[in-house]
Amino acid sequence: MISTPLKLIIFDCDGTLVDSQHMIVGAMHETFKVAGLAPVDDLAVRRIVGLSLVEAIAVLLPDMPEQEHARLAEVYKKAFYRLRVEEAAGPDPLYPGTKAVLEQLNAEGYLLGVATGNSVRGLNRVLEEHSLRHLFVTLQTADSHPSKPHPSMIHTAVAEAGSSPQAAMMIGDTTFDMMMAKNAGAHGLGVDWGYHQSHELKSSGATEVVSSFLDIPAYVKSVLGAVA
Structure with a gap:
């Protein structure tokens, strides 16, 4: 059978x-600021939602070395956590x-x-x-x-x-x-x-x-x- x-x-x-776009966009803006990079466009950030984090950052910063993509991914995680916990952002x-x-x-x-x-x-x-x-x-x-x-x-x-x-x-x-x-x-x-x-x-x-x-x-x- x-x-x-x-x-x-x-x-x-x-x-x-x-x-979740307000959290994602906010965390990415903070990541670019901490890294001393020019501000990223909100639309560009929304376009990469769905990709894994390192790949998403690579799309936003294609000329940056791969190891920097991984480093910025860690910066992003800390920024996201800070917005979520320290600023007590509510649930998406x-x-x-x-x-x-x-x-x-x-x-x-x-x-x-x-x-x-x-x-x-x-x-x-x-x-x-x-x-x-x-x-x-x-x-x-x-x-x-x-x-x-x-x-x-x-x-x-x-x-x-x-x-x-x-x-x-x-x-x-x-x-x-x-x-x-x-x-x-x-x-x-x-x-x-x-x-x-x-x-x-x-x-x-x-x-x-x-x-x-x-x-x-x-x-x-x-x-x-x-x-x-």
């Missing part, structure tokens, strides 16, 4: 589940409808996962602040994988969940998410409330782009089908 792969929905975190807010839709998909029998360029510590903080941890069966972060769009995160998530690329969907707000899905042989669904525009998401592999979390369940069902 041939078993049917379990249906897995994998979400990006920053720009898809939570609106969930986008409208996020928790209700995650709970609906979970109740309908879909398995849920996360694949993020964030760290384990950063992802755990988000999930704990919003009481979401119990909804996910697999969590993939930049600590254990090459940066997006490498397919490693999806491949590992699929294996951990007992799914397959054809029965998995990656949902994210950046071209890195959509290219990762394409590279892994999974379905890619873009969301337009994050950091990259709809036409960019479609040109990088998204089969559709939605404008509300509430639109996700119907699209998932239309592509993956109802859970048997």
